[in-house]
Amino acid sequence: MKTLFVVSILITILILGSIPLQNSFADSPIDTITAGIKGNPGIWWVGEGLRIGDFFSYDLCFVYYKDCTEFQMDFWFEDEIIVQTETKWLVQVVVYDGPYIITGNMELGKIAPEPTGGSEVLGPYRSAYKSSIIWLSAFANADKPKEFSKPSWGKIANIGGQQIIPTMMEPVTVPAGTFDTALIVWRTGGQDSKVWVLDDFPFPIKAHTLVHVPTGFAPTEYHFELLDYKENVLVNPFANVKPILPRVGLEDCIQFYELVDIKKHTKDSRYILNVKYGPANPEIGCEIEWFIGFKNRFSDVKFEDQVQYDIFVVDDDFSIPPIRSIAEEEGKKFLFAPSGFVHTTTIVKENPGTAHYVIYIYGTNPQQVVPSPDEIDYLQIDIQISGEPSTTPSPPTITLKIPEWIKNNAGWWSSGQIDDDSFVQGIQFLIKEGIMTIPGIQSGNGGTQEIPDWIKNNAGWWAEGLISDKDFVSGIQWLIENGIMKVS
Secondary structure: OOOOOOOOOOOOHHHHOOOOOOOOOOOOOOOOOOOOOOOOOOEEOOOOOOOOOOEEEEEEEEOOOOOOOOEEEEEEEEEEEEEOOEEEEEEEEEEEEOOEEEEEEEEEOOOOOOEEEEOHHHHHHHHHHHOOOOHHHHOOOOOOOEEOOOOOOEEOOOOOOOEEEEEEEEEEEEOOEEEEEEEEEEEEOOEEEEEEEOOOOOOOOEEEEEOOOOOOOOOEEEEEEEEEEEOOOOOOOOOOOOOEOOOOOOOOOOOOOOOEEEEEEOOOOOEEEEEEEEOOOOEOOOEEEEEEEEEEOOOOOOEOOOEEEEEEEEOOOOOOOOOEEHHHHOOOOOEEEOOOEEEEEEEOOOOOEEEEEEEEEEEEOOOOOOOOHHHOEEEEEEEEEEOOOOOOOOOOOOEEOOOOHHHHHHHHHHOOOOOHHHHHHHHHHHHHOOOEEOOOOOOOOOOEOOOOHHHHHHHHHHHOOOOOHHHHHHHHHHHHHOOOEOOO
16 A cells, blocks of 8 residues: 555646546546546445554544544554454544544454444444444445446435435545545535545545435534555554543432423523433532534424534523633534533533533524524523532642743744744743743753643644643643643
């Protein structure tokens, strides 16, 4: 398998009369876009060319995992194993999901690299991988390779299901590079679901698909793109990755409970909210489980879609900004419910007594569109928090006056133009000079270990003005508190 690379076109149309598109694998030529996909002799299937030592990194979301909240999934093909009489791939996996790092393994089939076993902790991510990155294996696997020139690869398995059709050769750019791919398309509610595949490469390069709905808005079913690929990785690349698992420390929390059911119009009657949560009286440090349905104000059976919202905790006077914003804690401007229904959890940080939780709705718009202020509405839910007050001191607050030039460093670091040590030295300089103050920590010599990619993402977003100074500094604080950036 050849190394992936970005093709640069250096010969103009005036010389050749057309622009030749070269596949990222040089020994698999494909047709030009203008010639479409007809006549391409290539064949493809999920898992084509997989080998021990292959490493893949994807950015991924799946509608049935936190309403398509994105996470990063890295997996490395370590070996082949025999389970009973079947030979399988043994694959090591690391998932970066917000502040959490989940490690484990999957056992994948050889005919189609579908998960048939592995670490229990990877359950929801394994399901997302199966239903997205390798979903096409139901149509194209080692037993059923598909030709790009075929008029159809199969039909979606639902009433009125559409044909899955190779349509054209199309260059696509993802973080891993630019590749000349075959575009696979099917219709969903009048819109196109798309997967881009590359001849001789085992997994799709990119996908954006939609949930099948008979009418109305079709929410995203899954979206992914290739972040990185390496071959011949012979040493476990995850050997030094330390897991940070969700639900750690929650073993003594209530595990079985009845849900509190609330169905009300929001304050100004712009929406109906059907909220179920539990337990009724959660303890500090434990979870609240939320089921939230956003419904049309005139009909409690019609869900609103593309809802931009947040979960706040406010004081007695409902002051804005709130005491807590769950979106802000996740490094986002708002939370998003594409299909109008949410199942999520939040950790209780409030002391025993009455906590004022608020489902705050900004409006119903696509993620890139700012709603009108006229769409804002909310529902306050008062929850009685039980348990003893926490004796754990609050994390130190960070006060900062960050010069604008630091954003340049953050952007360069995020894009790989400067290394981790150079970036950390800049942060240590800020602390030493008193530009960034972290109470209880004195400046001095420090050190680093490998910094998680999500911190780099935060730095890049901050450099582009997509997140606030507070969000960026929270990431730096996390590095220090977890010993990844050491400031003695």
